[in-house]
Amino acid sequence: MPSEPLAVVLISGGMDSAVCTAIARVEGYGIAALHLNYGQRTQERELQAFHDIAEYYCARHRLVVDVSHFALIGGSSLTDTAIPVEQANIASTVIPTSYVPFRNANILAIAVSWAEVLGAIAIYIGAVEEDSSGYPDCRKEFYDAFQKVIDLGTKPETHIAICTPLITYTKKDIVQRGKELGVPFHMTWSCYKRNDRACGECDSCALRLRGFYQAGLEDPIPYACRPVYT
Amino acid sequence: MPSEPLAVVLISGGMDSAVCTAIARVEGYGIAALHLNYGQRTQERELQAFHDIAEYYCARHRLVVDVSHFALIGGSSLTDTAIPVEQANIASTVIPTSYVPFRNANILAIAVSWAEVLGAIAIYIGAVEEDSSGYPDCRKEFYDAFQKVIDLGTKPETHIAICTPLITYTKKDIVQRGKELGVPFHMTWSCYKRNDRACGECDSCALRLRGFYQAGLEDPIPYACRPVYT
Numbered sequence A, B: 001m002p003s004e005p006l007a008v009v010l011i012s013g014g015m016d017s018a019v020c021t022a023i024a025r026v027e028g029y030g031i032a033a034l035h036l037n038y039g040q041r042t043q044e045r046e047l048q049a050f051h052d053i054a055e056y057y058c059a060r061h062r063l064v065v066d067v068s069h070f071a072l073i074g075g076s077s078l079t080d081t082a083i084p085v086e087q088a089n090i091a092s093t094v095i096p097t098s099y100v101p102f103r104n105a106n107i108l109a110i111a112v113s114w115a116e117v118l119g120a121i122a123i124y125i126g127a128v129e130e131d132s133s134g135y136p137d138c139r140k141e142f143y144d145a146f147q148k149v150i151d152l153g154t155k156p157e158t159h160i161a162i163c164t165p166l167i168t169y170t171k172k173d174i175v176q177r178g179k180e181l182g183v184p185f186h187m188t189w190s191c192y193k194r195n196d197r198a199c200g201e202c203d204s205c206a207l208r209l210r211g212f213y214q215a216g217l218e219d220p221i222p223y224a225c226r227p228v229y230t
Helices: A015-025 A041-056 A069-073 A103-118 A140-153 A169-179 A201-215 B017-025 B043-056 B069-073 B103-118 B140-153 B169-181 B203-215
Strands: A005-012 A030-037 A062-067 A122-124 A161-163 B006-010 B030-037 B062-067 B122-124 B160-164
Touching: A005 A015, A005 A103, A015 A041, A015 A122, A030 A041, A030 A103, A041 A062, A041 B169, A062 A103, A062 B069, A069 B062, A069 B103, A069 B140, A103 A122, A103 A140, A103 B069, A103 B103, A103 B140, A140 A161, A140 B140, A169 A201, A169 B069, B006 B017, B006 B103, B017 B030, B017 B043, B017 B122, B017 B169, B030 B043, B030 B103, B043 B062, B062 B103, B103 B122, B103 B140, B140 B160, B169 B203
Parallel strands: A005 A030, A005 A122, A030 A062, A122 A161, B006 B030, B006 B122, B030 B062, B122 B160
Antiparallel strands: none
């Protein structure tokens, strides 16, 4: 058995989660790779990215959890196809319709359950405050509060730390750090809308492309269209 | 539309959840009934009890969420049929093998997501510290910590209060309060082991039967065997 400690890493398949996985490795953890299918439009493409990243980082455990009850609960353009995905509006501080209510709390709760069973001592999640577009559950104080819930809600001998290494990063920072760590960006998928080529238009594409642009690097994944930065 | 405010009520089908539902009604809430199938042995029987109770209390919304990923995550005799259910040992302070790690945090997270979409302003959960057999996520301070996570992790205009009206109750108190409120105990199901008649032997049966005994009442559901109290 490997002697390194184990961390559950949330791997959506996006570039943030890939950089987060690389950081967990650099910080000395073996990887327990956790992916959630929550009924999003791009579920299959993201799942492929998850497996590619887990393979690349030699994950010791993999778990894919179906949380399609988000689609039942509704109230989100990610899961309710009746609500159109908004065009990118990076400057907006209004919470976008792609908001899945309280999603990160659901994700963390699953991660903690698995971590306790595996004996993992950390949970890595690539949350980023800056690009959260006002998602309330992407902020540092949310994770601090959840840490307290973990400490109180798990067995006395269990100690699981939430690690949010990207929380203060900009997308530019993430691209740069990923580049330093040799992250396989070509395996990652961030687009909310398409499975074949990234749309280049949704919030997630816009933020990713701007990050690569600001870092002076080329995003290696294929796009249907790319904005021109001036 | 009814003008009364809405509460999401966790209805497992057990008697605690039925009494909790009655209290939510008495406190002026319309009911949004939430039930979780988490792969437990008695899933079908509990689901029937859920629908009976929801019907009885004229629930305005019902949601059944499949959280069978608990079976994937494992580590619990409730979901892993390889681990035998322990015989009742009420006096024990050791966390029993029926423990599903961090279960209540997962349940609350789902409840909050649904509550935010519905516009519900309260979540009722029939957690009881006394009979928790050491489950760390049945304690008052766990719910207080989770309340903070809700306040920080939902939209600014969202205000959802966790209500744990039974938290300090004994099983005797619950039976007595349920009797006062006319709770249909015959519709409820608490047994961990059997679907036809309650086993009378598992922790849950033992605690329930002792509660009825101490309250001086007869439990109306059928049992395969009943302990003799002296």
